[in-house]
Amino acid sequence: MTRSFFDLPHNDRFKVYDVIDALDCAKYDSGGGALSVAVAKGKFSALVDAMHRLGLKHIDAYTFPLGTDKPAAHLRHASHGQPDSCWFIAVFRPL
Numbered sequence: 816m817t818r819s820f821f822d823l824p825h826n827d828r829f830k831v832y833d834v835i836d837a838l839d840c841a842k843y844d845s846g847g848g849a850l851s852v853a854v855a856k857g858k859f860s861a862l863v864d865a866m867h868r869l870g871l872k873h874i875d876a877y878t879f880p881l882g883t884d885k886p887a888a889h890l891r892h893a894s895h896g897q898p899d900s901c902w903f904i905a906v907f908r909p910l
Contacts, residue, residue, distance in 0.1 A: 818909040819848030820871070827869070834865045839889055843904055849874065854903045855889045862905060871907040878903055 820828070831850065835842055838858045844851040850871065854862055863873045878894050878901040891899035 820845060820850040820907070820909060821848060823870075823909060831866065831869055831871065834869065835862075838862055838865065841886070841890060843902065848908065850907045852905050852907065853886065853890050854892075854905050856892065859903070859905065866907050870910050872910050873905060874908050875906040876904065877906075 835852055838861055839855040840858055840862055841853040843853040852862060866873065878892060880901055892901050892903040893899065894901040
């Protein structure tokens with residue numbers, strides 16, 4: 816059975832949130848027991864490495880159109896030649 820991010824002790828989850836903040840990323844969603852993070856430009860590798868050290872495995876990544884969302888500029892990514900038009904989301908689960 817796959818563990819949920821929310822099965823982790825509070826202190827461990829807060830360490831994860833601290834790393835997300837330190838890398839200037841943002842918590843995006845936590846549906847289905849996974850943690851989705853809006854990745855800041857240039858921070859994907861550092862985020863994956865940091866999450867792994869905290870006991871989380873990277874399981875997926877995707878872009879998602881901004882629509883009416885208005886995230887900070889450092890959270891906006893280019894897609895299909897359109898600058899700053901998408902979120903870049905990385906998804907993690909406990910190891």
